[in-house]
Amino acid sequence: MPEAASRPTLEAVAARAGVSRATVSRVVNGEAGVREALAAKVRRAVQELGYVPNRAARSLVTRRHDAVAVVIAEPETRVFGDPFFALQLRGISKELTARDVQLVLLLMEGRDDHERVGRYLAGGHVDGALVFSLHLDDPLPGIIHGAGVPTVFGGRPGWAGGADSVRYVDCDNRGGAHQAVRHLVGLGRRRLAHITGPLDQTSAVDRLDGYRDLVPDAGPELVAEGDFTLAGGERAMRLLLDRRPDVDAVFAANDVSASGALRVLREAGRRVPQDVAVVGFDDMLPVAEQAEPSLTTVRQEIEGMGRLMAAMLLRGHGRVQDAAAGAGEAGPDRVVLPTALVRRESA
Amino acid sequence: MPEAASRPTLEAVAARAGVSRATVSRVVNGEAGVREALAAKVRRAVQELGYVPNRAARSLVTRRHDAVAVVIAEPETRVFGDPFFALQLRGISKELTARDVQLVLLLMEGRDDHERVGRYLAGGHVDGALVFSLHLDDPLPGIIHGAGVPTVFGGRPGWAGGADSVRYVDCDNRGGAHQAVRHLVGLGRRRLAHITGPLDQTSAVDRLDGYRDLVPDAGPELVAEGDFTLAGGERAMRLLLDRRPDVDAVFAANDVSASGALRVLREAGRRVPQDVAVVGFDDMLPVAEQAEPSLTTVRQEIEGMGRLMAAMLLRGHGRVQDAAAGAGEAGPDRVVLPTALVRRESA
DNA sequence: ATGAAAGCGCTAACAG
DNA sequence: CTGTTAGCGCTTTCAT
Numbered sequence: 097m098p099e100a101a102s103r104p105t106l107e108a109v110a111a112r113a114g115v116s117r118a119t120v121s122r123v124v125n126g127e128a129g130v131r132e133a134l135a136a137k138v139r140r141a142v143q144e145l146g147y148v149p150n151r152a153a154r155s156l157v158t159r160r161h162d163a164v165a166v167v168i169a170e171p172e173t174r175v176f177g178d179p180f181f182a183l184q185l186r187g188i189s190k191e192l193t194a195r196d197v198q199l200v201l202l203l204m205e206g207r208d209d210h211e212r213v214g215r216y217l218a219g220g221h222v223d224g225a226l227v228f229s230l231h232l233d234d235p236l237p238g239i240i241h242g243a244g245v246p247t248v249f250g251g252r253p254g255w256a257g258g259a260d261s262v263r264y265v266d267c268d269n270r271g272g273a274h275q276a277v278r279h280l281v282g283l284g285r286r287r288l289a290h291i292t293g294p295l296d297q298t299s300a301v302d303r304l305d306g307y308r309d310l311v312p313d314a315g316p317e318l319v320a321e322g323d324f325t326l327a328g329g330e331r332a333m334r335l336l337l338d339r340r341p342d343v344d345a346v347f348a349a350n351d352v353s354a355s356g357a358l359r360v361l362r363e364a365g366r367r368v369p370q371d372v373a374v375v376g377f378d379d380m381l382p383v384a385e386q387a388e389p390s391l392t393t394v395r396q397e398i399e400g401m402g403r404l405m406a407a408m409l410l411r412g413h414g415r416v417q418d419a420a421a422g423a424g425e426a427g428p429d430r431v432v433l434p435t436a437l438v439r440r441e442s443a
Numbered sequence: 444m445p446e447a448a449s450r451p452t453l454e455a456v457a458a459r460a461g462v463s464r465a466t467v468s469r470v471v472n473g474e475a476g477v478r479e480a481l482a483a484k485v486r487r488a489v490q491e492l493g494y495v496p497n498r499a500a501r502s503l504v505t506r507r508h509d510a511v512a513v514v515i516a517e518p519e520t521r522v523f524g525d526p527f528f529a530l531q532l533r534g535i536s537k538e539l540t541a542r543d544v545q546l547v548l549l550l551m552e553g554r555d556d557h558e559r560v561g562r563y564l565a566g567g568h569v570d571g572a573l574v575f576s577l578h579l580d581d582p583l584p585g586i587i588h589g590a591g592v593p594t595v596f597g598g599r600p601g602w603a604g605g606a607d608s609v610r611y612v613d614c615d616n617r618g619g620a621h622q623a624v625r626h627l628v629g630l631g632r633r634r635l636a637h638i639t640g641p642l643d644q645t646s647a648v649d650r651l652d653g654y655r656d657l658v659p660d661a662g663p664e665l666v667a668e669g670d671f672t673l674a675g676g677e678r679a680m681r682l683l684l685d686r687r688p689d690v691d692a693v694f695a696a697n698d699v700s701a702s703g704a705l706r707v708l709r710e711a712g713r714r715v716p717q718d719v720a721v722v723g724f725d726d727m728l729p730v731a732e733q734a735e736p737s738l739t740t741v742r743q744e745i746e747g748m749g750r751l752m753a754a755m756l757l758r759g760h761g762r763v764q765d766a767a768a769g770a771g772e773a774g775p776d777r778v779v780l781p782t783a784l785v786r787r788e789s790a
Numbered sequence: 791a792t793g794a795a796a797g798c799g800c801t802a803a804c805a806g
Numbered sequence: 807c808t809g810t811t812a813g814c815g816c817t818t819t820c821a822t
Contacts, residue, residue: 103567105798105799105800106799106800106801107799107800115808115809116808116809116810117799117800117801117809117810118801118802118808118809118810119807119808119809121800121801121802122801122808125801129807129808130807130808131807131808134807134808146565148562148565148566148567149566149799149800150503150567150798150799150800151499151566151568152498152499152500152502152503152508152798152799152800153499153503153798153799153800153801153814154799154800154801155499155800155814156497156499156500156503156798156799156800156801156813156814156815156816157799157800157801157802157813157814158800158801158802158814159814161499163547166548179526181529182528182529185548185550186550186552189548189550190552193550193556193559198547198563198568199547199548199549200510200545200546200547200548201513201532201536201546201547201548202546203532203533203536203540205533205537209540212540215495216545218493218495219495219496219498220450220495220497221498221545326729326733359733359735382673386673386706388706452814452815452816453815453816453817454815454816462792462793463792463793463794464793464794464815464816464817465792465793465794465817465818466791466792466793468816468817468818469791469792469817472817476791476792477791477792478791478792481791481792496815496816497814497815497816499814499815499816500798500814500815500816500817501815501816501817502798502816503797503798503799503800503814503815503816503817504797504798504815504816504817504818505798505816505817506798
């Protein structure tokens with residue numbers, strides 16, 4: 097692969113504008129205190145030469161990289177069929193773009209990848225990391241902590257004490273579950289089942305807890321473990337139908353598994369919502385709106401969470417903000433976003 | 444955001460190992476010609492100090508970045524609900540990871556983003572770019588060409604002469620369409636409709652051409668324009684049903700729009716495949732397998748295409764390869780991958 | 791085979 | 807306000 101063509105340097109711009117390198121640097125970085133006449137000359141020279149700063153050179157001295165890593169501890173097949181991942185990325189990308197920070201994507205497939213990712217993060221090549229989809233026994237947090245990389249987690253961390261010691265953004269999973277169950281109960285349903293997510297993730301555990309809060313007398317046969325996938329939802333629904341043919345409502349831990357449930361219910365000849373009411377979680381539009389019947393669900397602001405995570409990570413980053421801050425607009429280290437019930441046809 | 448903690452430098456390693464910086468550099472970069480005794484000392488020092496090379500410093504002198512940009516000219520809402528994007532990314536990520544090259548993700552939402560992306564690419568911050576989802580009038584290729592960034596496109600470029608002047612990886616869209624149509628004809632169908640993709644993308648045009656090749660006498664009322672989305676597929680199917688209630692087969696340009704068609708057919712009381720046979724394109728597993736009925740489709744190797752693109756871009760990249768190459772293992776600049784029909788229930 | 795020295799392009803004191 | 811100067815950490819001739 098050929099190298100990029102050599103580009104004009106600060107030096108060249110300085111020569112052309114008849115000023116020193118330092119002045120050009122100031123103008124390029126938008127520092128105040130350069131006479132407008134000179135600044136204009138510099139800008140013209142930049143324009144004419146098509147000058148673009150060399151990031152490597154800049155990083156070398158500033159020790160900043162204007163790049164953050166997004167780490168997705170990809171839970172197997174889940175990334176597919178569930179646009180969750182894409183939505184998060186979109187939110188993050190928007191925020192980073194606005195601040196002219198690059199997004200370095202680190203996908204992890206297997207266990208060996210942990211070491212690689214850890215090494216990269218520890219290498220100090222990015223200004224921070226955004227980490228998702230952590231599982232309970234994941235070694236990554238330890239590695240990250242050791243490396244001292246500023247990090248914001250997507251979803252409350254599950255390890256002991258984790259939630260108090262790190263920064264994260266989450267939605268109110270437990271409260272959202274309450275909204276779902278309350279709605280179902282309000283509909284007059286009495287035999288409420290729950291299809292969980294993978295129980296090594298806090299989001300799934302919290303939703304289960306929320307369900308239990310309001311259905312304390314639910315027998316274990318009313319809870320079936322899923323994994324946030326369609327197939328998992330189907331499997332769980334079959335189990336549920338098998339164990340409790342009289343079930344009249346299902347709260348699924350996400351929309352994708354809810355559509356799996358819908359499918360099985362239809363196959364089993366149950367009408368939704370007449371025979372069985374179904375509520376999902378996420379409000380993943382293409383899934384929830386297109387389900388048959390369309391899905392009543394608990395909405396969480398996924399794209400917004402992505403943006404927020406990026407904003408939190410970059411707080412105090414950048415020249416302009418640095419100046420503006422200082423006062424004490426620190427902002428919280430942990431944010432839990434509210435959820436909202438979205439009514440459609442399934443419940 | 445705090446700066447990354449200061450890490451040991453080459454200098455520190457050299458001091459510890461009692462050698463010069465140059466020697467450490469050689470060992471770290473795996474260059475031959477260092478006595479094993481010394482090399483061992485250096486490696487131990489590296490280990491003990493936890494030394495990780497500073498990429499910025501390295502880039503500054505080598506003018507390489509060990510990073511490539513992935514540009515997704517995101518066609519609106521399509522990225523959602525269609526795991527296409529995630530699969531490509533996965534393939535690319537695998538290949539890059541294996542070569543220790545970072546993936547910088549550039550998502551584009553609106554037109555303004557073109558300028559930003561162009562500027563970034565032109566800035567020479569990455570060693571190359573992988574570009575997807577280009578539309579016919581996209582200014583990006585021009586910008587890229589001007590910037591001289593090595594690039595591999597995903598899908599044959601559509602502009603005049605583009606296909607002969609740039610590197611790309613594509614699947615045999617036209618041949619795939621032939622497979623679909625032939626299958627439908629083999630089933631005894633006579634009134635074959637086609638739901639297209641967005642016709643400003645070559646993949647969609649090629650599939651349409653393939654359809655026309657084998658159904659030359661198809662009236663325009665048998666072709667409805669879609670956009671690769673579920674909603675688009677539904678819209679197109681309704682139109683088709685309206686114009687030709689006697690249609691007995693549909694070839695949809697991708698699986699997602701095929702499932703839209705399936706949904707409309709079901710609503711209209713048509714049985715699939717008895718009344719209307721349906722064939723999709725992609726073999727996007729979660730979509731095709733879970734459709735009702737499951738989708739007969741034309742399979743393309745999406746993840747493989749991603750890997751191939753990355754491999755093509757990085758050909759001759761890296762110290763080791765540089766040495767091994769030279770002979771002339773150039774490899775082709777344009778690859779068109781074969782497709783295969785996958786039979787399921789819908790046709 | 792190894793070391794010394796010269797930058798890569800940029801920013802950040804420090805002078806003036 | 808502007809210019810001068812000294813590196814940031816690394817690779818790479820060029821000597822030895």
